[in-house]
Amino acid sequence: MPYCISCGDAFTGPGSLCVFHNPTAFSKTQMDTYNKYDNNNLPLIKYRTSGQGSRHKPHKHREYENFNYYDQSIEQTFDQFHDTNDLSLAPYYHNHTNDHQHSPSHLNHAAQTFTRLTSQHAINSLTLTSTPAGLKTISVIPNKDREQCPVCRKWFPDAERLRMHRWEYSSGCEVHGICFGREEEAFHASKCRHDRCFVKGCPSLYRKEGGWKGSVVEGHVKEWHQ
Incomplete structure (x- = not known):
């Protein structure tokens, strides 16, 4: 069985080219019929090549997958300057000069501030108001009930x-700013160096006075608080 010298696929028949690369295997009508009924790909895009001057540029069609989106218009699909995240009603034109007002980076500072305040439970809610002219205002309701772990x-x-x-x-180390359970006190004493006992409520001298060696504090914690 011979192999095509162009694509390497095996084929039956004379010659050294398969039917896809042998121009004399099928006529143009037969080849169009084959592509029409047996090919599942998108139809081929044909361009005019005759009667064109040196300055003529053939029209290139858009890709098919860029069309028929129900959630956006054709202008939004092919408009690279259109900001779909912009909350203002003022449209963004290609020759618009006020880039800062209609750019998503304009809201980056507000988003970072909101994330930081939310993680610290400093606010209850945040409201962003946008006018048709592009003016944005933020109103915040603080959380007065928040508490901080000492x-x-x-x-x-x-x-x-x-x-x-x-x-x-129920336990922790104020020096290293870590909270943990009672069962992890000995592990923390051996992992980190301390000059006094870190267990809150310890009545010993190792808690009241500092300046102890790390091995002494570690031995105290393992003996008293394990």
């Missing part, structure tokens, strides 16, 4: 959440 310095929405946190992590 050990890990983490913020919680209210006192109840803080009590749940202290119940789950």
Whole structure:
């Protein structure tokens, strides 16, 4: 069985080219019929090549997958300067000079501030208002009930959440700002160096006075608090 010297596929028949690369195998009508009924790809785009001057540029069709989107218009599909995330009603034209007002980077600072305040539970809600002229205003309602853990310095929405946190992590180290359970006190003493006992409520001298060696504090924690 011979192989095509152009594509390497095996074929039957005379010659050294398969039917896809042998121009004398089929006529143009037969080849168009084959492409029409047996090919599942998109139809081929044909360009005019005759009667064109040196300055003539043939029209190139848009790709098929760029059309027929129900959630956007044709102008939005092919407009590279259109900002779909812009909340203002003022359209963005190609020759628009006020790029800062209609750019998504204009809201980056507000988004970062909102993320930081939300993670610290400093606000209850944030409202962004946009006018048709492109003016944006932000109104914030603060959270006056938030509480902060004195050990890990983490913020919680209210006192109840803080009590749940202290119940789950009943011990911790104020020097390193870590909260953990009682079962992890010996591990933390061996992992980090301390000059005094870090266990809150310890009545020993190792807690009241500092300047101890790390090995002494580690031995104290493993002996007293394990």
